Amino acid sequence: MSNAPFGLSRLKQAIPGARAIRARDGSHGGAAAGIVCSFERARLGWFWSTDSEGRLNYISDHIAEALGKPVGQLIGQPFATLFELDTTDRPSQRTLPFLLGTHTSFTELTVSAAGHPEGQWWAVSGLPQTGSQGTFLGYHGHGRDITETLLSQRDASQLAMYDSLTGLANRHHMARRLETTLTAYQAAKRSCALMMLDLDRFKQVNDTLGHQAGDELLKQVAQRLRRVIDETCEIGRVGGDEFQVILPDIDDRGTLGELGHKVITMLSQPYSIDGARCVIGASVGIAIAPYDGLESEDLVRSADLALYAAKGAGRGQYRFYSSDLHSVAEERRQLEEDMRDALANGQMRLAYQPIVSLGENLISGFEALLRWEHPERGDISPALFIPIAEDAGLIAALGEWALRQACFEAASWEGNARVAVNVSPIQFANVALPSLVASALAASQLAPDRLELEITESVFLGEGADTQAMFVALKKLGVRLALDDFGTGYSSLGYLQKAPFDKIKIDQSFVRSSTEPGNRNAAIITAIVSLANALGMETTAEGIEARDTLDLMHSLGVSHGQGYIFSRAMDQDKVLELMASGELELHPDGPSTHRSGRKTLLRKVGLIHEDHRYDVTMRNLSKTGAMVEGLIDVPLETPFVVDFGEGQLAVAKVRRSKGQRQGLEFEVPLISDGADGLCTRHRVSPYMLAAAGMPLGALPPGNYPLVGQGQNKTFSLPQFAQVDPAGESRRVV
Numbered sequence: 001m002s003n004a005p006f007g008l009s010r011l012k013q014a015i016p017g018a019r020a021i022r023a024r025d026g027s028h029g030g031a032a033a034g035i036v037c038s039f040e041r042a043r044l045g046w047f048w049s050t051d052s053e054g055r056l057n058y059i060s061d062h063i064a065e066a067l068g069k070p071v072g073q074l075i076g077q078p079f080a081t082l083f084e085l086d087t088t089d090r091p092s093q094r095t096l097p098f099l100l101g102t103h104t105s106f107t108e109l110t111v112s113a114a115g116h117p118e119g120q121w122w123a124v125s126g127l128p129q130t131g132s133q134g135t136f137l138g139y140h141g142h143g144r145d146i147t148e149t150l151l152s153q154r155d156a157s158q159l160a161m162y163d164s165l166t167g168l169a170n171r172h173h174m175a176r177r178l179e180t181t182l183t184a185y186q187a188a189k190r191s192c193a194l195m196m197l198d199l200d201r202f203k204q205v206n207d208t209l210g211h212q213a214g215d216e217l218l219k220q221v222a223q224r225l226r227r228v229i230d231e232t233c234e235i236g237r238v239g240g241d242e243f244q245v246i247l248p249d250i251d252d253r254g255t256l257g258e259l260g261h262k263v264i265t266m267l268s269q270p271y272s273i274d275g276a277r278c279v280i281g282a283s284v285g286i287a288i289a290p291y292d293g294l295e296s297e298d299l300v301r302s303a304d305l306a307l308y309a310a311k312g313a314g315r316g317q318y319r320f321y322s323s324d325l326h327s328v329a330e331e332r333r334q335l336e337e338d339m340r341d342a343l344a345n346g347q348m349r350l351a352y353q354p355i356v357s358l359g360e361n362l363i364s365g366f367e368a369l370l371r372w373e374h375p376e377r378g379d380i381s382p383a384l385f386i387p388i389a390e391d392a393g394l395i396a397a398l399g400e401w402a403l404r405q406a407c408f409e410a411a412s413w414e415g416n417a418r419v420a421v422n423v424s425p426i427q428f429a430n431v432a433l434p435s436l437v438a439s440a441l442a443a444s445q446l447a448p449d450r451l452e453l454e455i456t457e458s459v460f461l462g463e464g465a466d467t468q469a470m471f472v473a474l475k476k477l478g479v480r481l482a483l484d485d486f487g488t489g490y491s492s493l494g495y496l497q498k499a500p501f502d503k504i505k506i507d508q509s510f511v512r513s514s515t516e517p518g519n520r521n522a523a524i525i526t527a528i529v530s531l532a533n534a535l536g537m538e539t540t541a542e543g544i545e546a547r548d549t550l551d552l553m554h555s556l557g558v559s560h561g562q563g564y565i566f567s568r569a570m571d572q573d574k575v576l577e578l579m580a581s582g583e584l585e586l587h588p589d590g591p592s593t594h595r596s597g598r599k600t601l602l603r604k605v606g607l608i609h610e611d612h613r614y615d616v617t618m619r620n621l622s623k624t625g626a627m628v629e630g631l632i633d634v635p636l637e638t639p640f641v642v643d644f645g646e647g648q649l650a651v652a653k654v655r656r657s658k659g660q661r662q663g664l665e666f667e668v669p670l671i672s673d674g675a676d677g678l679c680t681r682h683r684v685s686p687y688m689l690a691a692a693g694m695p696l697g698a699l700p701p702g703n704y705p706l707v708g709q710g711q712n713k714t715f716s717l718p719q720f721a722q723v724d725p726a727g728e729s730r731r732v733v
C-alpha cells in the first residue's frame with residue numbers, strides 16, 4: 001500500500017470510542033496499527049489523511065471500493081473533490097472546500113460520494129495537523145457509514161412532518177411553516193396568503209362507500225391539489241377532510257380568487273374509486289397577511305372564518321376574510337340555536353310557488369318552500385337556514401315536517417295540481433325515507449302521483465347500490481321524482497339515463513344567463529330538452545323573471561316554467577282561493593329583458609380628495625364604477641380615491657355629476673369577492689399610504705401607530721359641500 005504514515009495518537013483524539021488504540025506518537029506499527037487494520041477490515045470505519053495541500057495521502061481500502069476507484073487512483077486527489085456535503089438537514093452548512101481551505105476541524109459531517117448524492121452516506125471528521133512551528137501539515141480523519149441510520153431518521157422525520165395517507169405536510173408542520181414564514185415576512189413587509197379548504201359531502205362518501213374509499217378519495221384530492229397549486233406553495237392536510245395552502249408573496253385577491261375557483265372546480269370533478277364514481281365539492285376560505293392577521297394564529301382564525309362563511313353560503317364557493325364575518329359566524333351560531341325550537345314553536349310554514357306549463361301558462365303544480373318566521377328577525381330564507389339545519393343535524397326533523405305538511409295541505413286543494421317537496425341529500429341517504437313518504441301519503445290521503453320529490457344531483461355522489469335501491473323504492477310508491485338545480489355543480493346528462501326521473505329542473509342561474517350575448521347555455525338547454533323528451537321526462541326552467549328569458553325557454557322547447565314572472569311563492573290560503581276559483585292560467589308579468597351587473601345598495605363609503613375625506617352614500621356598484629350621493633356640484637373629471645374600508649382604496653374619476661349624485665369610474669376594475677359582492681384586488685396598509693405621501697388628514701379613521709405625529713403640514717381647505725345624513729346641506733368651506 002502506498003499510504004503515508006498515520007499519526008495514531010492524533011487519530012485517537014479524532015475517533016470517538018477509539019481509545020483502544022494505544023500507541024506512541026508517530027508510530028504506525030505494532031499493536032496499534034493492527035487494531036486500526038482490524039477496525040478497517042471489520043468495516044467499522046475508515047481513515048484518511050491529506051497533505052498540506054488537501055490531497056489524500058491515506059485512505060482505507062474499503063471506502064475506495066465504495067467510491068468505485070482503487071486506492072492508487074485516489075491518492076493525490078483533493079479530498080474535497082471526492083465527497084459532497086449533504087445539506088438536507090443543515091442548509092446553511094459551509095462547503096467542504098471552505099472547511100478544508102481554512103484548516104478548520106470538523107466532526108461528523110454527513111457526506112456522500114461526489115456526483116452520487118443518493119445511495120450511501122458517511123459521517124466524516126477531520127482534524128488539522130500542525131508541526132512544531134505551527135505550520136499546517138494536513139488533515140487526519142476518519143469516517144463511518146451512516147446510510148441506514150440516516151434513512152431511518154429521515155423516514156421518522158418524514159412521518160413527523162408529513163401525513164402518511166396523502167404525503168402532504170401535516171398539521172404540525174404547516175403550523176411551524178406558517179409561523180416561520182410570517183415571522184420572516186413581517187420584517188421584510190412581504191405578504192403571505194393562507195387558503196383553508198374543506199371538502200363538501202366527504203362524510204357522506206365515507207358513510208356510504210366505506211373508510212377505505214374515503215382514504216382513496218383523500219389521496220386523489222391531494223394529487224389534484226398538487227397539480228393546481230404552484231410548487232412554491234406548501235400544501236398540507238390539517239384534519240380529516242381539511243386542507244391548508246400557504247401561498248407566499250401573494251396579496252392579489254384577483255389571482256387568489258381565480259385560484260380558489262380553480263381548486264373548487266378541479267376537486268368537484270368526479271372521482272373514480274375502485275370502479276365506482278363519486279362526486280364531492282369543496283369550499284375555500286382565504287386570508288392574507290398582513291391585512292387579515294400578522295401572527296399565524298390570527299391568520300388561521302381569519303381563514304377559518306372565511307371558510308365557515310363559504311360553507312354557510314351554500315358550499316362550493318370561496319370567500320375572502322373580512323371583519324364583518326365575525327358577526328356572520330355569530331349570527332349562524334345564534335340561528336342554529338333558535339332553529340332547535342322553531343318547529344315546536346310553530347315558526348315554520350310552507351309557501352307554494354306555482355309551476356306553469358309554457359305556452360298555455362296553466363298551473364300544473366306548486367313547489368313547497370319552507371319559510372321560517374323568526375320572532376325577532378322576521379322571515380329567514382331557506383337558502384340560509386337549510387345548510388345550517390343540515391350541519392346541525394336538524395334537517396331530518398325539518399324535512400319530515402315539510403313532507404307531511406305539504407301532503408296534508410295539498411290534499412285539501414281542489415283539482416289535481418301536484419305538490420313538489422325538496423328532499424335534502426341527507427334525507428335521501430336515510431333508508432327510512434320510503435317508509436316516511438308512504439306514511440305521509442297514507443296520513444294525508446294524497447294520491448301518490450300528486451307528490452313530486454325534488455332531489456339535487458349531489459345524491460349521485462356515492463352512486464352505490466344504495467342510491468339505485470332508493471330510487472326503486474320511491475318509484476314503487478308511485479311518487480314522481482324531479483332532478484333539482486340541474487346545471488349547478490357537476491351536471492352530467494348521464495344521470496338522466498340512470499335514474500327514473502319524471503322531470504328535470506334547470507337551475508335559475510343557468511336559465512337567466514342563457515339570454516346573455518355569447519352565452520352557450522341555450523345550446524346546452526336544447527340538448528337537455530331533446531334528451532329529456534327522448535326519455536319521456538318533463539323540463540322546468542327555474543327562476544324566470546323577464547320576458548326575454550321566458551320566450552327563449554319556450555322556443556327551446558322547455559315544457560314548464562317557474563319564476564317571479566308568473567308568481568312568487570304564496571301562502572296556503574291563497575292557493576286554496578286560487579284553486580277554488582278554477583282559474584289556472586297565470587299571465588306573465590315582468591321586465592322585458594333580464595339585466596345583470598349593477599347592484600343597488602346603500603352603503604357609506606369615504607371619498608378622498610386632496611387633504612379631505614368626505615362621507616358619502618354609495619347607491620350602486622359595479623366592477624367598473626359606482627354611483628355615490630352626498631357631495632354637491634362636483635365637476636366632471638374630478639379625481640377621487642374611494643375608501644371602501646379595511647384598506648380597500650380605489651382610484652376613480654367623476655364621469656357624471658348631477659346635483660348631489662356623482663357617477664364614478666374606477667381606474668382599475670373591482671373583482672368578485674366570491675360571494676355576491678365586489679372587492680379591490682389589493683389593499684393598502686396605512687403605512688404604505690403615509691410612505692406614498694398621502695396627506696395624513698385624509699387617512700380613513702383608524703389607529704396608525706407608525707404614522708408620524710405632530711407633522712407640521714398645512715392642509716388645504718375642503719372644496720366640496722357635503723350633504724349630511726339628515727338631508728341638510730352645509731357648506732364646509
Ligand code: C2E
Binds near residue numbers: 383
Ligand atoms: P329551489 O328548490 O331551487 O327553490 C327555488 C328557489 O328559487 C326558491 O327560493 C324560490 O323562491 C326561488 N325563486 C323562484 N322563482 C324565482 C325567480 O324568478 N327569481 C329568483 N331570484 N328566485 C326565484 P327559496 O324559497 O329561498 O328556497 C331556496 C332553496 O332552499 C330551495 O331552492 C331549496 O333548495 C331549499 N329549500 C326550500 N324549502 C326546502 C325544504 O322544505 N327542504 C329542503 N331540503 N330544502 C328546501
Ligand code: MG
Binds near residue numbers: 367422454484
Ligand atoms: Mg326545489
Ligand code: MG
Binds near residue numbers: 484485505507508542
Ligand atoms: Mg331549484
